[in-house]
Amino acid sequence: MTKLRISAIPDSRPVKLTIELPAEIHRDLLLYAKLVSGSAGQAVDPVPDAARLVPLMVGRFMETDRAFQKQRHSLAARAKPTGSDPGNAP
Template sequence: MTSIKLPRIPDRSPVKIAIHVPPELARALDDYAEFYARSYASTEPVTELIPAMLQAFLESDRAFVKSRRGAASGD
């Protein structure tokens, strides 16, 4: 087998997750999409913003990031 410097590209197939949110959260998400559009002069549907929002949230949770690092290293 040939040695290659580039690691195998991870699976990038999207996984569909269906959720129900309360009306107040749905309104807040719509408001956020409007705020995003005003901020960046680019309209994105809520369905496109939610994955980015979740990713940013998870990456900003230091305890969670630390926990995942520990789990990955077998601690």
């Protein structure tokens, strides 16, 4: 049997987190959502859900954090199999 390159489908289900924000950050998040909804000139919800912005903001923050990306790639490289299994050949 041929060994497939994808051996397992990763779990991509959303994970729900409950967090508490300081009042000032919450006010700024609401303002940000309001500005986003009116800045692009696109048809969007009249009352944007600020919570929908949080995953986008966190994701963007991690994408642009060079130190995090460097360590992430370093850990991923260490976690890769060594290729000693003949079934792992490309």
